[in-house]
Amino acid sequence: MINNFTAIARAFNRDPPHLARFIFKESAKSGTIQGERLNIQGPMSHEELKRLLSLYEKEFVRCPVCGGPDTKLVKEKRFRFLLCEACGAKSSVRKI
Numbered sequence: 001m002i003n004n005f006t007a008i009a010r011a012f013n014r015d016p017p018h019l020a021r022f023i024f025k026e027s028a029k030s031g032t033i034q035g036e037r038l039n040i041q042g043p044m045s046h047e048e049l050k051r052l053l054s055l056y057e058k059e060f061v062r063c064p065v066c067g068g069p070d071t072k073l074v075k076e077k078r079f080r081f082l083l084c085e086a087c088g089a090k091s092s093v094r095k096i
Contacts, residue, residue, distance in 0.1 A: 005038035
């Protein structure tokens with residue numbers, strides 16, 4: 001159980017369901033969001049959670065051009081892009 005899950009998602013400036021889907025898919029575990037908490041079925045170590053959050057930040061938060069965290073996810077037709085508000089770069093990201 002992650003008690004401050006929505007605070008983590010807000011720190012990344014992302015929707016909690018998007019971050020939750022990423023954690024569930026990458027860890028091959030299921031779970032639910034209940035209020036401020038993320039309940040994960042099965043054990044998950046702190047190291048594994050830190051690794052997943054770092055991977056999420058690298059792939060869906062940090063700009064690949066300037067490295068800044070001021071980005072947002074935008075959807076155009078069937079594709080999703082990471083749009084950097086600092087340098088204006090637009091990079092494609094995979095669907096979760």
